[in-house]
Amino acid sequence: MINVCLFGAGRIGAIHAANLATQPGARLKYVVDVFAESAQKLAKRYGAEVTSVEQALDDPDVQAVIIASSTDTHAELLERSAAAGKAIFCEKPIDLDLERTRACLATLERTGVTCLVGFNRRYDPQFSDLKQRLTDEAIGAVEMVTITSRDPAPPPANYVKSSGGLFRDMMIHDLDMARWLLGEEPVEVFATASCLVDPAIGKAGDVDTALVTLKTASGKLCQISNSRRAVYGYDQRIEVLGSGGMLQANNNLESNLVQTTDAGSQGAKPQHFFLERYAEAYRHELANFIDAVEGKSKPLANQNDGLMALALAEAAVESARTGQAVKVQ
């Protein structure tokens, strides 16, 4: 039985706790959160105890931690957990700063603990099926990857301020998907962006609409489009053109019911947001983590993937600022 400590009892922490409860080989032993009430509520629901970081990391029965606390606490918790020899599930990003992230990677390498970084989309059934088909060369050699990623509604401007900005906060997921699907590291990044959705986002120094173009050493291309608003729901599509065909991962709809009248046919919207669209991905992700702790498999995304995606996001920030393509690596 693997005993797990959860840092962070917010929305995403609660998802991981619920998924943990369905894992026969693991249980939630501790919950740690600066908000005592949240910690208490989640702990009670799953028969866990509320404790402090120190006590949790000192408990030799705890083999694994889930870091789902606020972004600015990730790096320190990761380093302390690694030092304590715990396997780590760390929500993205490890840190918003590249150097700090590199320091974390050094710690992880030194301690040799398992680390899964929370790029949940790699676990989405459609996307993992798509990836498998690329590996199987179902559409030949990959030539162009197109990622559409749009949120249903913009976040509050004060969230934007501490988020690291659209490229580091939102597009980082798409940059990770791009690396994963291209099967080759991007060496050139071009980005352009606008504030079209909410002027408050612009005032906070951020953008809400962005396009990024990536190119690998062998010339494979990728285009990513982001918007903080798609009034029709969470728009999460991936298309890959290969020498032998095309793969398209499409939105999952709220329903397959169709109504046809003299005004045409009307179908449902895409699922509302990440909690709905990626519910299954979160389950697979947690299962992959427990498997990795048990030595049965490796994390589908690790600390190195966390670093590389952040490096691409940084390059995108610079490109959007300078209007020039930025070389990476």
Place this chain on the structure above:
Amino acid sequence: MINVCLFGAGRIGAIHAANLATQPGARLKYVVDVFAESAQKLAKRYGAEVTSVEQALDDPDVQAVIIASSTDTHAELLERSAAAGKAIFCEKPIDLDLERTRACLATLERTGVTCLVGFNRRYDPQFSDLKQRLTDEAIGAVEMVTITSRDPAPPPANYVKSSGGLFRDMMIHDLDMARWLLGEEPVEVFATASCLVDPAIGKAGDVDTALVTLKTASGKLCQISNSRRAVYGYDQRIEVLGSGGMLQANNNLESNLVQTTDAGSQGAKPQHFFLERYAEAYRHELANFIDAVEGKSKPLANQNDGLMALALAEAAVESARTGQAVKVQ
């Protein structure tokens, strides 16, 4: 807290037990099954006890029972549970015999207990959305209902023998949907059927492919098609033509990923069978039952619906035998 006794620890019983575990206001207290091992396993998983029918019905703390045992035990369990004043969730059919079913209804009427009959499809999100739109007259007046219902693979011939035959065992679900969606009782039934899939089914005295036509007093029409085999998966579609348009509930696919090559585009199959397609329906059904026990709502399908669907199935059997349309009611 509502204490529930589950009769039958087989596949469908296990589903209801799992769904019960997610209901905050209810718990599984007892499991009863002639196979001790199955009962023990399920009881252990959900912290329940294995007991006998007598003890379960004698326990005043038990407010509700779920009858998910073999078909030939339904009627007796239902009558004993009703006599003991328990609320009843009874898998369909109440009984394969019309007279026996009528006797059960008399008992239920006399005792006044709540009874939900397991027509799970009424709880499918697509179908209930479709029904709601009919109620809202989104497509005007209903004129024609088309129900396509095909299993992925035929059952073993020995199952067929005790099943009551395709009309009573399989089409009964579709006949219930027909009544529900027509919004008016059918008064005429025509059925024709063949054995095209598996000769062993024919030897067992049953059919595997059937068409039924229903007509209501006001002239609304319904066609139902059944096959024991659709190699592409569980085919469960409903289409309603109204004076103002059409509603189509479609199959849910295993995935929305599409691969396009010089051979065309290729998408996924429908979900495999009822466990997958109606997983969500079973959850809503159990929730509806608990709500009904708590007096918050009424069963979406009750004993009368069980009787009426069986009466239509009987009429279909007779029509298939005689080649004539059969009047009902």
Place this chain on the structure above:
Amino acid sequence: MINVCLFGAGRIGAIHAANLATQPGARLKYVVDVFAESAQKLAKRYGAEVTSVEQALDDPDVQAVIIASSTDTHAELLERSAAAGKAIFCEKPIDLDLERTRACLATLERTGVTCLVGFNRRYDPQFSDLKQRLTDEAIGAVEMVTITSRDPAPPPANYVKSSGGLFRDMMIHDLDMARWLLGEEPVEVFATASCLVDPAIGKAGDVDTALVTLKTASGKLCQISNSRRAVYGYDQRIEVLGSGGMLQANNNLESNLVQTTDAGSQGAKPQHFFLERYAEAYRHELANFIDAVEGKSKPLANQNDGLMALALAEAAVESARTGQAVKVQ
């Protein structure tokens, strides 16, 4: 160069004339119509002459005739054309009366002239592709055919009176498709029908909504649904279930443009009516006729198909009247 005489310069005659103009090996020589103006207009457009039935049939340069005049003139024109040795393209039906139709077949057999009966749907690219795949056993053995056939709006009640009724006028097309796709003659017909769309149709002694069930000697089943009104356009779909899968011919939409908003996704309606949906079918049909006249191929539907479809329509009429399945052949 094949010289053709067209009987009937109405809507369907004009279509055949236009398609004839694109056939390099044929030309329209004569147009005959009781309405001189219609005849004149069409003749002028395609460089043809207006003439009488006698003169047209007496002209030895005329090898072929197209009978697109009113239904009650078909049989006589067919017999006179056959007697004159002309190849015949006859719009369905040959006649609304079975005996009269049989007499025409006798004449055709005696004279040995080529006769194509206008079951245009056999030439629709989707349906002919579907038929080819059945022939190729792409889905194994045919088990069940489902034909959905709905007009966008009901005809005027006075048309209904002279039409022969829904079964002979409208469903005859579907009955022909059923025969063609089942690959085996139906031996049993059940029909039920209502007047739900327009009371004037009921007053005229006809129905506007109908279901027909067919069964072949080997037990293959077919269901046909007809409505005189589908407010969303011409609904023309065919589905075939086979031992190895399913084929679905779908409606062609007016456009593939999709608009998605917070109200869901909205697509176009099916093409409006037969002129749009079967435009390409009419072209292939005319080409098949010219090829047949030139001895390069045979008509895809001939006088025997015309007779058989009418016989099934008659059986449907009787079944709808008696409420009993009717044996044919």
Place this chain on the structure above:
Amino acid sequence: MINVCLFGAGRIGAIHAANLATQPGARLKYVVDVFAESAQKLAKRYGAEVTSVEQALDDPDVQAVIIASSTDTHAELLERSAAAGKAIFCEKPIDLDLERTRACLATLERTGVTCLVGFNRRYDPQFSDLKQRLTDEAIGAVEMVTITSRDPAPPPANYVKSSGGLFRDMMIHDLDMARWLLGEEPVEVFATASCLVDPAIGKAGDVDTALVTLKTASGKLCQISNSRRAVYGYDQRIEVLGSGGMLQANNNLESNLVQTTDAGSQGAKPQHFFLERYAEAYRHELANFIDAVEGKSKPLANQNDGLMALALAEAAVESARTGQAVKVQ
């Protein structure tokens, strides 16, 4: 009756001649082509005469010309036709050189003749419907345009050499669509490209896979992807994200027939290439030209559109060379 002279009797010239034949108010009077045989064949088919450029332009009965000859002859024919006062339908591009194109525009301005430039996609029913809905603000304000444009197979390398390269030859159509749909001129162009499909194209100094990003003054964004090879057919899709929703123009498929087996569902490919996909667009384009000659409407795309699209293509060429975004205007 408008008399038209066609310069160029090749594939595209033949299309225009065929569409001209369906225009009641116009007729093909002359065909001019350096290949006498092609000219003769086309002229004969439509009752026209073969002549020289001089004679055609000297004939006062000729009001309009269609320039569908090789690209390097466009500018001179356009200037001579303009000088002769003829209305001009000029296939794109006017010229591959920006200065030469500007000189042509000066001539056109001086002479005041009508000029339609052959951006056929503006006439595609889906795209023009999409444009109309943008004008009607069906999805609010335009924020992002995504254009996918892929040919089924790469052209021969020797075609590539004289084509002006992918940006001027192929993407110019997409750049025109971008301008048209953004409703605002792009002011910044970024391009990146690779040779992934055919090394011979790279040897000829060109690319076969490209991504372009455009930005307008108000920050609207557009991404265009091009490939010289999509093995599944001509891939022509446009997606527009607006403040109130999304519009998607999809590929037209070769058929709507779907086959579903235990391997999933299989549908048809997109229509093969531009002759199929844009057949209807070419008809509308020619009709728009004749209407413009008759003074009933204006060309949907004129010489200025030809110039602007070429200027964007030039900017894309420069951006792909330098790796920097290029400012335009």
